[in-house]
Amino acid sequence: xxxxxxxxxxxxxxxxxxxxxxxxxxxxxxxxxxxxxxxxxxxxxxxxxxxxxxxxxxxxxxxxxxxxxxxxxxxxxxxxxxxxxxxxxxxxxxxxxxxxxxxxxxxxxxxxxxxxxxxxxxxxxxxxxxxxxxxxxxxxxxxxxxxxxxxxxxxxxxxxxxxxxxxxxxxxxxxxxxxxxxxxxxxxxxxxxxxxxxxxxxxxxxxxxxxxxxxxxxxxxxxxxxxxxxxxxxxxxxxxxxxxxxxxxxxxxxxxxxxxxxxxxxxxxxxxxxxxxxxxxxxxxxxxxxxxxxxxxxxxxxxxxxxxxxxxxxxxxxxxxxxxxxxxxxxxxxxxxxxxxxxxxxxxxxxxxxxxxxxxxxxxxxxxxxx
Amino acid sequence: xxxxxxxxxxxxxxxxxxxxxxxxxxxxxxxxxxxxxxxxxxxxxxxxxxxxxxxxxxxxxxxxxxxxxxxxxxxxx
Numbered sequence: 075x076x077x078x079x080x081x082x083x084x085x086x087x088x089x090x091x092x093x094x095x096x097x098x099x100x101x102x103x104x105x106x107x108x109x110x111x112x113x114x115x116x117x118x119x120x121x122x123x124x125x126x127x128x129x130x131x132x133x134x135x136x137x138x139x140x141x142x143x144x145x146x147x148x149x150x151x152x153x154x155x156x157x158x159x160x161x162x163x164x165x166x167x168x169x170x171x172x173x174x175x176x177x178x179x180x181x182x183x184x185x186x187x188x189x190x191x192x193x194x195x196x197x198x199x200x201x202x203x204x205x206x207x208x209x210x211x212x213x214x215x216x217x218x219x220x221x222x223x224x225x226x227x228x229x230x231x232x233x234x235x236x237x238x239x240x241x242x243x244x245x246x247x248x249x250x251x252x253x254x255x256x257x258x259x260x261x262x263x264x265x266x267x268x269x270x271x272x273x274x275x276x277x278x279x280x281x282x283x284x285x286x287x288x289x290x291x292x293x294x295x296x297x298x299x300x301x302x303x304x305x306x307x308x309x310x311x312x313x314x315x316x317x318x319x320x321x322x323x324x325x326x327x328x329x330x331x332x333x334x335x336x337x338x339x340x341x342x343x344x345x346x347x348x349x350x351x352x353x354x355x356x357x358x359x360x361x362x363x364x365x366x367x368x369x370x371x372x373x374x375x376x377x378x379x380x381x382x383x384x385x386x387x388x389x390x391x392x393x394x395x396x397x398x399x400x401x402x403x404x405x406x407x408x409x410x411x412x413x414x415x416x417x418x419x420x421x422x423x424x425x426x427x428x429x430x431x432x433x434x435x436x437x438x439x440x441x442x443x444x445x
Numbered sequence: 446x447x448x449x450x451x452x453x454x455x456x457x458x459x460x461x462x463x464x465x466x467x468x469x470x471x472x473x474x475x476x477x478x479x480x481x482x483x484x485x486x487x488x489x490x491x492x493x494x495x496x497x498x499x500x501x502x503x504x505x506x507x508x509x510x511x512x513x514x515x516x517x518x519x520x521x522x
Contacts, residue, residue, distance in 0.1 A: 112463070165509075192509070192510060193509045193510025193511070194509065194510065195490065195492060195510040195511075196510065215509070218464075218508050218509075218513065219508065219509050221495060221511060221513070222492065222508065222509040222510055222511035225492050225494050225495075225511060226492075229477075229492075269464075270463075270464050270506075270508060270513065273464075273506070273513050273514045274513060296464070325516070325517050326464070326506055326514050326516065326517075327514075332495050332513065332514070334494065334495050335495050335513070338494070338495075
């Protein structure tokens with residue numbers, strides 16, 4: 075495909091890898107975090123880290139919405155799905171996330187009407203086709219996905235669809251990144267910034283990273299050359315002793331973001347005082363809920379939702395994986411009790427979760443050899 | 446590419462912040478929707494409010510049924 079294949083060109087990749095090598099200060103260890111799960115997936119799929127010198131370490135961040143959803147929210151979703159007359163809709167990966175008593179997929183097998191959709195617009199269509207049923211959309215995702223939910227809620231209202239509501243689990247990227255930077259467990263040298271989140275929010279929300287913490291961030295695309303080039307740009311900043319927010323993904327990301335998306339989000343959503351993240355705990359102002367103006371479309375107000383907090387499974391070390399403190403293969407249950415077929419932790423559910431990415435692309439075997 | 450649950454090894458709509466390049470085939474300006482082709486032969490109804498106005502032939506980056514950016518294609522620098 076035009077302008078995709080070029081960003082997978084092996085020769086160009088090797089040239090950027092050589093540049094990376096030339097930017098490395100001998101004896102220094104570089105720890106760079108890719109915030110977004112999409113980057114984690116690309117890095118393993120294309121073997122990007124095989125092209126890097128041993129002292130450039132990539133750490134996987136919390137940018138996978140399925141991976142950070144706490145068990146209690148899954149249980150709340152299942153309770154809604156079991157409500158009489160409800161058609162419960164969600165994205166595919168979400169269906170396999172384990173709650174304290176099974177997943178949405180298992181609830182479906184037991185008789186709940188749970189349907190997979192590719193977009194909130196699909197969920198709205200189901201509502202229009204089933205006027206005698208209540209259709210709930212389980213909204214999940216960072217700022218990339220939130221505008222899509224917001225536009226669909228506006229559309230539902232404009233078209234007078236009254237049997238549609240949303241259980242909102244949207245989260246924002248800046249608070250968990252700030253929490254990681256405050257964490258004493260982790261010393262990072264720079265960040266590969268999330269490409270498509272930045273399409274919406276732009277580069278400005280990340281300026282606190284260089285300003286307050288003195289670390290560079292480079293917004294990157296998702297092809298292997300994009301990621302390699304972003305790493306070279308981070309290393310160039312470190313070599314020159316400067317730090318700032320730079321944009322490698324200019325073909326998609328305007329630095330000011332998408333103002334229309336930000337406007338519609340501000341109209342439909344408001345910040346929750348706090349939201350729970352799997353493995354990271356409660357983080358202030360990190361989750362979105364429907365604003366008062368859209369309260370009538372809020373499934374958590376329309377239906378009884380238990381809202382119980384459930385502790386993460388003891389065996390699971392997703393929290394440490396999400397914080398980059400351990401590698402997926404260092405988790406006690408990785409590849410044994412926890413596999414993509416029967417996940418215990420969320421990082422093994424989504425294909426963009428660090429554990430699933432390691433497992434699916436054979437990294438487990440390689441890492442074991444090293445050990 | 447896509448598993449039975451819709452999110453196979455290559456695809457998770459939300460976690461991958463999946464952006465699919467699509468080409469506009471037809472526009473319905475009244476409803477704010479466009480019919481778009483994904484290059485793999487499939488057609489999708491896409492919300493265009495964030496990138497309007499769009500015209501047939503335009504290239505869009507689509508995430509969860511919404512065009513989040515008009516695609517400005519440029520080769521690697």
